[in-house]
Amino acid sequence: MAANAHLTRCYDFCASHRLHDGRMSEEDNQRIYGKCNNPWGHGHNYRLEVTVAGPVSESTGMVVNITDLDRVVMAEVIEPFDHRNLNTDVASFRERVPTSENLLLEIATRLSQRWAREGFDGKLEKLRLQETGKNFFEYHLP
Amino acid sequence: MAANAHLTRCYDFCASHRLHDGRMSEEDNQRIYGKCNNPWGHGHNYRLEVTVAGPVSESTGMVVNITDLDRVVMAEVIEPFDHRNLNTDVASFRERVPTSENLLLEIATRLSQRWAREGFDGKLEKLRLQETGKNFFEYHLP
Amino acid sequence: MAANAHLTRCYDFCASHRLHDGRMSEEDNQRIYGKCNNPWGHGHNYRLEVTVAGPVSESTGMVVNITDLDRVVMAEVIEPFDHRNLNTDVASFRERVPTSENLLLEIATRLSQRWAREGFDGKLEKLRLQETGKNFFEYHLP
Amino acid sequence: MAANAHLTRCYDFCASHRLHDGRMSEEDNQRIYGKCNNPWGHGHNYRLEVTVAGPVSESTGMVVNITDLDRVVMAEVIEPFDHRNLNTDVASFRERVPTSENLLLEIATRLSQRWAREGFDGKLEKLRLQETGKNFFEYHLP
Amino acid sequence: MAANAHLTRCYDFCASHRLHDGRMSEEDNQRIYGKCNNPWGHGHNYRLEVTVAGPVSESTGMVVNITDLDRVVMAEVIEPFDHRNLNTDVASFRERVPTSENLLLEIATRLSQRWAREGFDGKLEKLRLQETGKNFFEYHLP
Amino acid sequence: MAANAHLTRCYDFCASHRLHDGRMSEEDNQRIYGKCNNPWGHGHNYRLEVTVAGPVSESTGMVVNITDLDRVVMAEVIEPFDHRNLNTDVASFRERVPTSENLLLEIATRLSQRWAREGFDGKLEKLRLQETGKNFFEYHLP
Numbered sequence: 001m002a003a004n005a006h007l008t009r010c011y012d013f014c015a016s017h018r019l020h021d022g023r024m025s026e027e028d029n030q031r032i033y034g035k036c037n038n039p040w041g042h043g044h045n046y047r048l049e050v051t052v053a054g055p056v057s058e059s060t061g062m063v064v065n066i067t068d069l070d071r072v073v074m075a076e077v078i079e080p081f082d083h084r085n086l087n088t089d090v091a092s093f094r095e096r097v098p099t100s101e102n103l104l105l106e107i108a109t110r111l112s113q114r115w116a117r118e119g120f121d122g123k124l125e126k127l128r129l130q131e132t133g134k135n136f137f138e139y140h141l142p
Numbered sequence: 143m144a145a146n147a148h149l150t151r152c153y154d155f156c157a158s159h160r161l162h163d164g165r166m167s168e169e170d171n172q173r174i175y176g177k178c179n180n181p182w183g184h185g186h187n188y189r190l191e192v193t194v195a196g197p198v199s200e201s202t203g204m205v206v207n208i209t210d211l212d213r214v215v216m217a218e219v220i221e222p223f224d225h226r227n228l229n230t231d232v233a234s235f236r237e238r239v240p241t242s243e244n245l246l247l248e249i250a251t252r253l254s255q256r257w258a259r260e261g262f263d264g265k266l267e268k269l270r271l272q273e274t275g276k277n278f279f280e281y282h283l284p
Numbered sequence: 285m286a287a288n289a290h291l292t293r294c295y296d297f298c299a300s301h302r303l304h305d306g307r308m309s310e311e312d313n314q315r316i317y318g319k320c321n322n323p324w325g326h327g328h329n330y331r332l333e334v335t336v337a338g339p340v341s342e343s344t345g346m347v348v349n350i351t352d353l354d355r356v357v358m359a360e361v362i363e364p365f366d367h368r369n370l371n372t373d374v375a376s377f378r379e380r381v382p383t384s385e386n387l388l389l390e391i392a393t394r395l396s397q398r399w400a401r402e403g404f405d406g407k408l409e410k411l412r413l414q415e416t417g418k419n420f421f422e423y424h425l426p
Numbered sequence: 427m428a429a430n431a432h433l434t435r436c437y438d439f440c441a442s443h444r445l446h447d448g449r450m451s452e453e454d455n456q457r458i459y460g461k462c463n464n465p466w467g468h469g470h471n472y473r474l475e476v477t478v479a480g481p482v483s484e485s486t487g488m489v490v491n492i493t494d495l496d497r498v499v500m501a502e503v504i505e506p507f508d509h510r511n512l513n514t515d516v517a518s519f520r521e522r523v524p525t526s527e528n529l530l531l532e533i534a535t536r537l538s539q540r541w542a543r544e545g546f547d548g549k550l551e552k553l554r555l556q557e558t559g560k561n562f563f564e565y566h567l568p
Numbered sequence: 569m570a571a572n573a574h575l576t577r578c579y580d581f582c583a584s585h586r587l588h589d590g591r592m593s594e595e596d597n598q599r600i601y602g603k604c605n606n607p608w609g610h611g612h613n614y615r616l617e618v619t620v621a622g623p624v625s626e627s628t629g630m631v632v633n634i635t636d637l638d639r640v641v642m643a644e645v646i647e648p649f650d651h652r653n654l655n656t657d658v659a660s661f662r663e664r665v666p667t668s669e670n671l672l673l674e675i676a677t678r679l680s681q682r683w684a685r686e687g688f689d690g691k692l693e694k695l696r697l698q699e700t701g702k703n704f705f706e707y708h709l710p
Numbered sequence: 711m712a713a714n715a716h717l718t719r720c721y722d723f724c725a726s727h728r729l730h731d732g733r734m735s736e737e738d739n740q741r742i743y744g745k746c747n748n749p750w751g752h753g754h755n756y757r758l759e760v761t762v763a764g765p766v767s768e769s770t771g772m773v774v775n776i777t778d779l780d781r782v783v784m785a786e787v788i789e790p791f792d793h794r795n796l797n798t799d800v801a802s803f804r805e806r807v808p809t810s811e812n813l814l815l816e817i818a819t820r821l822s823q824r825w826a827r828e829g830f831d832g833k834l835e836k837l838r839l840q841e842t843g844k845n846f847f848e849y850h851l852p
Contacts, residue, residue: 003389005422007385007420008420059305060305061380063385
């Protein structure tokens, strides 16, 4: 019986955002988001780590072929988010604040839908989104 | 229903310590702690990673406000430990050896007590203490 | 009752390998392994992270003595793999493709057998093998 | 006679920018700046390294007091640039493209003017601005 | 007059090599190269940093266009060396030992010849080749 | 004629220190050294980078044999400083403040004296001492 392992692959992208919720007052936005509420936005070098779990194939010695994983992450994450302004360039952030938590959930939705369509053997297990050298966020897929 | 995510925030502090247990002989201290038993101590740049888990708030898009987390970790960890000698400056290490494992448990006790008093929504879930580029220690809060 | 903690120690080694399965055609090898199938091989700086879990000893303040852990990992991993060609210098890779997944499983087998013989208190819990700055692989020991 | 040494201190800030020159055609902007010309901008975690050279003081054992250096860099760089949009929030980038090279020169101008006013002993020698993990830019002050 | 700046761009590649000089005895090879002389070779994740110096263009705000730099380094370094065995796949290492110093000089020769043909404005100034997290090598171009 | 290159090798050690000058008042010590003046000291993980410059040997393909360099740095730096208290365990710091600048100069004196005795071909060119992830210090040997 094949043993299970977990493969993690890292991807980098740069984007800008502004943390601001139009349903709240200026004061509340300032109080909650601080300097992240600056009117013209700011940006980050994000690092996304995608973890896939599954049996190590007896024939290929792999959990998932990295070429396939790269193709999917490029299409669903890097292409739409890299060198973009999250507030204006990503439809779902016109009505949700693009915090790193929400960005992570958005990425989770995109990748899990695509994963189901692709029919990969491994399970999309965990996502980690690093915002700066001091903050990162994780989501465990159901 | 809000999805759960895990936020991790990193903090740095520098401290010195000596691994020595007064109840043991000099020989045993040397055998167990090796060069960490050097009489005058040595030091490290510690990195602490604090992980908080909880639902991503529909209103703020956050698991926990980092400003609140920073305030608590500054008061409970950075202020008492940064630029300190753990053996002499921290009361609980007068009777326990300040290994990184014990330092991690001490931090866990301080943060979880404060966490309960603050009444934050998110759960204090995991602590990771990095001692050097080659060693780190984790504690999963109950 | 002693609290549980998880100690992780990092080890570096350099090795070369070629991803090629003699039972498959040249075309299939190329299609599956891409440039990793290059006839003369290539190499990596691998980083191995070994995690041991267990109670923090009331007497020593440790989960496991790092000196003991180092001795075991040196003998079972660094000595046989460092500055080696995995395909030719490691017996089990004469019939299995030395992907990072398979290398991780090979390390898991070696370390867990040795661990049982040594009779350490802590549990060998998790292994992480980093292949490049963009890929890493994890195995959770049963 | 005191020996000379070089102290380098690192600072992090996040900002967004768009590479676009209003005097050029859309086509030229696209050709030269590629995805960095995206209309709504993108962002980075910048790291600035400031190097000061000078004799190690016989009395303090320092080249320059880091407290003083921090105060100056906070006022001249972190305060005006952190969590900002360089194109809109920084006056000089309304007419110059905020490439990392130009951002570095802008920082050099601000710091060297302030340095002269402060009358520090050490010489402001070199600035390094890291844009991503793959790109950095250096300027040697005259 | 335009100010001068130095742009550095980082590139990663993996390769294997064996340090062995056929003109020396086995004993001398072992004595000089130690475990790097292992018969079947070993490998590394190399990082190459390419530094270009020159005036910051008043029109583009750049020292050199990174797209051009990437194209040249891909053709001269990454394509011929990535996922290769330096001893067998690179002609010049059939008669020279592929130490990191010699690999650096080989890269310097290839890049400076190409640089001259391309006619870039900036000067190819410095190369840094990192072999492991503990060793790197630099060459200053004449 | 052999081309010149620069080899840099990295070494890690942990030590504690207290910044305090007995010839100054308590107030002056506090004002100048701040929390680094804490009575019982603190510590760091130091990283030392040693750069040697010289021709790449036509026969060995090396600037200097790393085995020789390691032997010298172990004896002159790691052995006397690792897991030590700089103030009490290093004679020269009984009368000089062990700032990173002074520690760097002390290392420079030790290494250059030994270098002369060893008669290595390469020149000991530069030392870099990293105190934390945010501070480093360099000394260019005469």
